[in-house]
Amino acid sequence: MQKTGLFLLFVIFWAAECSANIAHQQRDDFLIAEAMLDKGDTENYFLMKSKLKNYPLNFYLDYKFLSKNLDKSIQIQDFFKEHKNSRYTYKLRYKWLSYLYKNKQWSLFVKNYKKTSNLSRQCQYQWARYQLNYKKKALRATQKIWLTGRSLPKACDSLLDVFVQSKFLTQTLIFKRYKNAIKAREFKLASYLYKKIAIQSVKKQAKSWLDIAKTGQLTGNEGIFTKRTLKGRSELFTYAIKRLINQDINTGIAVWEMNRSKQSLSGSRKYKIDRKIALQLAFNKSKKAYSKLIKLNSKQDKTLREWTVRAALIEGNWQHVQKALSRLTARESLDSRWRYWRARAFQELGAKREANEIFSELAQERGFFAFIAADKMQKEYSFNDAPLEVTEEQKKSLLQTRNFTVINEFRILDRHKQAKLYWKNSLVQLDKSELLVAAKIAQHWGWNKLAILSVAQAKNWGDVSLRFPLEYESSIKINASNNELPQSIVYGFIRRESMFDPLAQSPVGALGLMQIMPATGKKIAKDLKRRWRSKSVLLHAETNLKYGSLYYKQMLDKFNGNYALAAAAYNAGPHRVKRWLKFDNILPSDIWIETIPYKETRGYVAAVLAYAIIYQQQLPAKQTLISAFLQDVSSTALNSKLALAKKG
Numbered sequence: 001m002q003k004t005g006l007f008l009l010f011v012i013f014w015a016a017e018c019s020a021n022i023a024h025q026q027r028d029d030f031l032i033a034e035a036m037l038d039k040g041d042t043e044n045y046f047l048m049k050s051k052l053k054n055y056p057l058n059f060y061l062d063y064k065f066l067s068k069n070l071d072k073s074i075q076i077q078d079f080f081k082e083h084k085n086s087r088y089t090y091k092l093r094y095k096w097l098s099y100l101y102k103n104k105q106w107s108l109f110v111k112n113y114k115k116t117s118n119l120s121r122q123c124q125y126q127w128a129r130y131q132l133n134y135k136k137k138a139l140r141a142t143q144k145i146w147l148t149g150r151s152l153p154k155a156c157d158s159l160l161d162v163f164v165q166s167k168f169l170t171q172t173l174i175f176k177r178y179k180n181a182i183k184a185r186e187f188k189l190a191s192y193l194y195k196k197i198a199i200q201s202v203k204k205q206a207k208s209w210l211d212i213a214k215t216g217q218l219t220g221n222e223g224i225f226t227k228r229t230l231k232g233r234s235e236l237f238t239y240a241i242k243r244l245i246n247q248d249i250n251t252g253i254a255v256w257e258m259n260r261s262k263q264s265l266s267g268s269r270k271y272k273i274d275r276k277i278a279l280q281l282a283f284n285k286s287k288k289a290y291s292k293l294i295k296l297n298s299k300q301d302k303t304l305r306e307w308t309v310r311a312a313l314i315e316g317n318w319q320h321v322q323k324a325l326s327r328l329t330a331r332e333s334l335d336s337r338w339r340y341w342r343a344r345a346f347q348e349l350g351a352k353r354e355a356n357e358i359f360s361e362l363a364q365e366r367g368f369f370a371f372i373a374a375d376k377m378q379k380e381y382s383f384n385d386a387p388l389e390v391t392e393e394q395k396k397s398l399l400q401t402r403n404f405t406v407i408n409e410f411r412i413l414d415r416h417k418q419a420k421l422y423w424k425n426s427l428v429q430l431d432k433s434e435l436l437v438a439a440k441i442a443q444h445w446g447w448n449k450l451a452i453l454s455v456a457q458a459k460n461w462g463d464v465s466l467r468f469p470l471e472y473e474s475s476i477k478i479n480a481s482n483n484e485l486p487q488s489i490v491y492g493f494i495r496r497e498s499m500f501d502p503l504a505q506s507p508v509g510a511l512g513l514m515q516i517m518p519a520t521g522k523k524i525a526k527d528l529k530r531r532w533r534s535k536s537v538l539l540h541a542e543t544n545l546k547y548g549s550l551y552y553k554q555m556l557d558k559f560n561g562n563y564a565l566a567a568a569a570y571n572a573g574p575h576r577v578k579r580w581l582k583f584d585n586i587l588p589s590d591i592w593i594e595t596i597p598y599k600e601t602r603g604y605v606a607a608v609l610a611y612a613i614i615y616q617q618q619l620p621a622k623q624t625l626i627s628a629f630l631q632d633v634s635s636t637a638l639n640s641k642l643a644l645a646k647k648g
Contacts, residue, residue, distance in 0.1 A: 063092055096112070190213075194206055279304075282307045294320070309324040314591070336365060340372065368606040375625050384462065395440065439454035439458070479549035479550075492615060497514050502540075567604065580592075587632065612629070
């Protein structure tokens with residue numbers, strides 16, 4: 001029995017070693033085959049590829065081969081069928097459609113086109129239909145494409161050349177697009193379209209649109225809205241008054257009151273103007289906002305309901321806060337934000353028992369409002385850490401699935417970018433339990449951002465160490481110390497900005513761990529007397545942390561050490577925060593944050609400060625209350641340097 005057991009053990013180890021050797025050999029063969037393909041050595045490529053039938057990245061070689069041989073339509077369509085949900089199917093389809101269009105293979109193009117928001121591809125599709133003699137359908141569909149307020153891409157030229165000569169381009173469409181261009185402030189396009197307006201009365205109206213768009217002024221021109229001969233005057237007046245409200249709310253209100261009864265506006269247009277005025281007053285932190293908002297019907301308007309509460313907070317009338325809160329839906333009322341403000345209203349109105357009851361309940365949760373509530377009740381913070389319990393067997397099972405075999409193979413080959421992109425594409429195919437397993441695999445691999453995104457997709461917020469990882473500890477500690485910042489705040493910014501992805505790039509161009517705009521990075525480099533080579537330096541983790549920490553410190557200095565204002569400035573820019581400080585009274589920090597006009601910045605400030613508290617708990621540092629980050633806010637919150645600069 002003992003000999004038999006030893007023999008079986010030997011067989012198991014031998015089989016495992018053989019399997020590892022086969023995998024290693026296949027990786028080598030894959031790299032050789034790929035190199036041959038890149039060099040154009042097709043004959044030897046196929047010989048080498050024949051050894052890789054069961055290799056996870058065999059399909060990737062097919063993708064690369066077909067990308068170089070786009071004339072092989074049958075093989076390409078077979079690839080699409082076999083790899084329906086693969087990101088490489090999307091990539092190959094894009095390349096193939098471009099090839100088909102260039103080579104005028106219209107039938108195949110139309111058959112394989114997929115609906116997209118890409119205007120170039122939309123135009124190509126309609127041009128292909130036109131070539132297949134579906135002319136009316138193609139030109140009718142082009143009407144919708146035409147109506148964009150921005151210039152259309154060059155790929156649309158062939159289609160537009162036919163469209164502008166057809167009966168489908170009407171004067172009505174030209175004027176509609178002209179107005180869209182005006183609203184998008186694309187004045188060059190508007191000038192081009194203006195020349196195509198053939199009806200004199202419409203041309204006159206178009207001139208009024210452009211004048212108002214450029215100046216934003218109405219005073220002295222109100223007569224143009226009362227001329228019976230001017231068609232569409234109600235639409236023009238609505239646009240004009242909204243522009244004026246944006247620029248000068250007081251003048252806008254005055255002009256609206258003078259013209260309200262003179263204009264033959266529909267009820268919906270009047271409502272939109274009243275709504276615009278009320279919200280702009282609230283954004284400007286005017287105490288007049290509440291009386292305007294409370295009169296408007298908010299049953300189908302969540303934005304209006306929420307800003308009515310905020311307007312009451314600005315007003316400082318806690319009875320009005322309660323009334324506004326009562327207009328929220330039952331579901332909205334459950335949000336920690338509105339429960340907090342309900343408790344605050346009770347507190348301010350002397351209903352201590354009701355206030356404490358809500359605060360105590362809220363303090364048992366984790367988050368911005370929960371932490372403030374805990375401070376009010378002098379309770380310790382609740383972090384409610386619930387680590388995910390995932391077995392090795394569950395991990396092994398998921399890693400053996402087709403998608404994760406591909407991901408792991410890319411990872412082993414040090415192709416982390418491809419592996420992570422494939423991961424993101426694969427997440428949509430997982431159920432909730434698989435997402436949690438995937439998150440733990442990502443955490444084990446050090447892919448913190450993907451771990452966080454995976455549990456977020458599963459709507460599981462319990463595992464604190466997974467959702468708030470500690471990385472770059474040494475560098476964060478040094479940069480925090482150099483700038484007299486709490487380490488936890490720097491961690492809070494990184495977690496909110498990039499989720500610890502050093503190569504993160506935002507749609508607007510912010511880069512790296514702390515998402516720094518290149519213009520800001522260039523300025524910081526100058527402050528540090530460093531040579532600015534290119535924006536790519538911001539993708540270097542150490543540099544990004546140095547620049548980001550210093551920039552936040554500069555914002556703190558600019559705004560008198562107010563953590564909330566400095567965080568808002570980091571996100572939205574100091575010029576906007578300066579504008580948001582134009583009010584007469586002193587506001588508690590929680591009210592100022594709640595009434596930030598930008599939804600993104602409002603959430604951003606709350607998140608950074610809450611994350612700082614969560615990180616603080618994991619760090620060997622002095623524990624600070626969230627209240628320490630929440631100083632009262634006044635119009636004098638800018639530092640003395642800025643005040644002196646203003647006088648100068």
